[in-house]
Amino acid sequence: xxxxxxIFRHEDGGKVASPxxxxxxxxxxxxxxxxxxxxxxxxxxxGLPFDESNRVVWHNNVVTNxxxxxxxxxxxxxxxxxxxxxxxxxxxxxxxxxxLGEGNSVEVRKIAKEEDHQ
Amino acid sequence: MKQQELIPHLFRTEYSKIxxxxxxxxxxxxxxxxxxxxxxxxxxxxxxxxxxxxxxNPVAWLYTVAKNKAxxxxxxxxxFQEHVAKxxxxxxxxxxxxxxxxxxxxxxxxxxxxxxxxxxxxxxxxIGLSLRILCGFGIDEIADAFLTNKETVNKRLYRAxxxxxxxxxxxxxxxxxxxESRIQSVLLTLYLxxxxxxxxxxxxxxxxxxxxxxxxxxxxxxxxxxxxxLPAVNALLALMCFxxxxxxxxxxxxxxxxxxxxxxxxxxxxxxxxxGILFLNKAAIGKVLSKYHIEAGIAYWHTVxxxxxxxxxxxxxxxxxxxxxxxxxxxxxxxxxxxxxxxGNQAAIAEAEKLNLTTNHFYFTLLxxxxxxxxxxxxxxxxxxxxxxxxxVSDKKIIQDKIDKLISDCE
Numbered sequence: 358x359x360x361x362x363x364i365f366r367h368e369d370g371g372k373v374a375s376p377x378x379x380x381x382x383x384x385x386x387x388x389x390x391x392x393x394x395x396x397x398x399x400x401x402x403x404g405l406p407f408d409e410s411n412r413v414v415w416h417n418n419v420v421t422n423x424x425x426x427x428x429x430x431x432x433x434x435x436x437x438x439x440x441x442x443x444x445x446x447x448x449x450x451x452x453x454x455x456x457l458g459e460g461n462s463v464e465v466r467k468i469a470k471e472e473d474h475q
Numbered sequence: 476m477k478q479q480e481l482i483p484h485l486f487r488t489e490y491s492k493i494x495x496x497x498x499x500x501x502x503x504x505x506x507x508x509x510x511x512x513x514x515x516x517x518x519x520x521x522x523x524x525x526x527x528x529x530x531x532n533p534v535a536w537l538y539t540v541a542k543n544k545a546x547x548x549x550x551x552x553x554x555f556q557e558h559v560a561k562x563x564x565x566x567x568x569x570x571x572x573x574x575x576x577x578x579x580x581x582x583x584x585x586x587x588x589x590x591x592x593x594x595x596x597x598x599x600x601x602i603g604l605s606l607r608i609l610c611g612f613g614i615d616e617i618a619d620a621f622l623t624n625k626e627t628v629n630k631r632l633y634r635a636x637x638x639x640x641x642x643x644x645x646x647x648x649x650x651x652x653x654x655e656s657r658i659q660s661v662l663l664t665l666y667l668x669x670x671x672x673x674x675x676x677x678x679x680x681x682x683x684x685x686x687x688x689x690x691x692x693x694x695x696x697x698x699x700x701x702x703x704x705l706p707a708v709n710a711l712l713a714l715m716c717f718x719x720x721x722x723x724x725x726x727x728x729x730x731x732x733x734x735x736x737x738x739x740x741x742x743x744x745x746x747x748x749x750x751g752i753l754f755l756n757k758a759a760i761g762k763v764l765s766k767y768h769i770e771a772g773i774a775y776w777h778t779v780x781x782x783x784x785x786x787x788x789x790x791x792x793x794x795x796x797x798x799x800x801x802x803x804x805x806x807x808x809x810x811x812x813x814x815x816x817x818x819g820n821q822a823a824i825a826e827a828e829k830l831n832l833t834t835n836h837f838y839f840t841l842l843x844x845x846x847x848x849x850x851x852x853x854x855x856x857x858x859x860x861x862x863x864x865x866x867x868v869s870d871k872k873i874i875q876d877k878i879d880k881l882i883s884d885c886e
Contacts, residue, residue: 384792388814391795395807396829399799 360468361446365433368460385454402436490611495583516541538575592661600635601664610689710758710767716751717774720744769797787816820845836864
């Protein structure tokens with residue numbers, strides 16, 4: 358069994374959602390994650406809030422505010438799952454409520470194992 | 476209370492107190508001495524009370540005899556004198572002052588709880604030793620609760636005592652910082668002790684209820700001490716109260732299990748439910764959300780008999796959180812049941828089939844239930860599979876009842 362990271366990419370992270378909307382998303386996300394955890398395939402995960410505490414550090418240590426504005430896509434969070442193949446991980450990703458937003462995507466990447474470094 | 480009932484009753488309550496106090500005084504390496512003195516005290520009571528009748532204050536009588544026996548033991552046993560008495564108990568006079576005050580009993584039992592619930596011994600041994608030393612259970616009662624024989628229990632307890640002795644475990648409360656981590660294994664043992672009683676296959680309902688009550692008493696012991704009165708402990712006791720509130724509704728007159736939906740809620744113990752709510756409120760401080768908080772939340776919603784979408788939404792969210800924190804097949808199945816209550820059977824069947832718990836009879840029972848309103852042939856197939864996999868008589872009976880009902884509904 359391998360581990361895969363599912364990275365949520367939001368087309369416009371700068372958009373502000375209402376607290377009610379946030380709560381609906383939260384529940385949808387938890388139902389999705391709960392379904393993965395019920396298969397004993399959930400490893401970990403977190404959301405990355407689009408608030409003020411964001412910076413980007415560039416080459417030569419230039420620091421800019423947030424990843425928003427300049428670049429089109431923003432990472433909104435990630436989960437790490439266990440899966441036997443990238444296909445299975447993709448099936449998990451398809452259930453993500455992030456994909457309800459047009460233009461959003463979930464990037465599926467295999468996580469390097471200890472032995473891959475040797 | 477008549478004499479023949481009084482001695483077993485006192486044994487249950489006082490044996491563990493005397494053992495805990497003596498053991499704390501002698502050190503864990505002399506646990507057998509403490510247990511022997513406690514046992515001999517009860518033998519003496521049985522002999523003496525049969526002739527002379529009950530003393531005015533039986534508990535005080537027991538404590539006096541235990542103190543005297545402890546003193547005699549120290550005086551007579553020269554090896555004990557040389558190796559233990561000097562370093563641990565001081566002189567014989569000093570030793571006479573064995574403190575059987577309520578406060579010292581509580582402190583000793585609490586410290587013994589931390590000694591026994593030590594992850595260096597297997598968790599079944601922790602439960603067994605707790606039952607023996609802290610709850611005064613007999614070896615045969617422990618064997619009955621674990622559905623095993625006396626020899627196995629004796630061997631298990633012997634190995635556990637040896638291990639704790641070898642590791643020179645000290646009888647003390649861990650200090651402030653350590654308590655938070657050490658209390659995890661204490662809580663797990665108490666949780667399993669309670670579950671052992673609640674879900675045991677043992678047909679002896681007195682023993683089963685006894686295990687639950689002892690688990691609750693020991694959990695309450697933790698709450699009585701400021702250092703161990705932590706949110707997770709309150710959450711665990713809340714969980715136990717909610718579960719125990721259904722104790723009398725879960726069994727019918729034939730001692731068969733009554734499923735939740737068929738229970739007479741008038742038999743639910745509302746005082747325990749209210750106590751549970753109180754503990755759950757006290758648990759709601761601090762930042763740590765333990766699995767006991769989540770399970771207590773789920774158990775709370777089960778004390779609300781009326782089915783509503785809102786209730787099941789809460790339960791589903793709690794199961795989602797529980798599974799993220801710690802996977803278990805039973806939580807996965809219960810989550811799927813809650814899911815069906817909100818999203819319908821068809822969607823829940825798709826969720827259930829992903830679980831792939833194909834050796835678990837509860838899995839096929841759940842699938843059978845979900846298919847009931849969708850496809851009765853598939854429902855029957857799944858119930859049949861569940862019946863094939865189920866081992867206990869009570870599980871088989873529950874599944875057979877479902878099959879019979881399914882067939883009679885089809886006719």
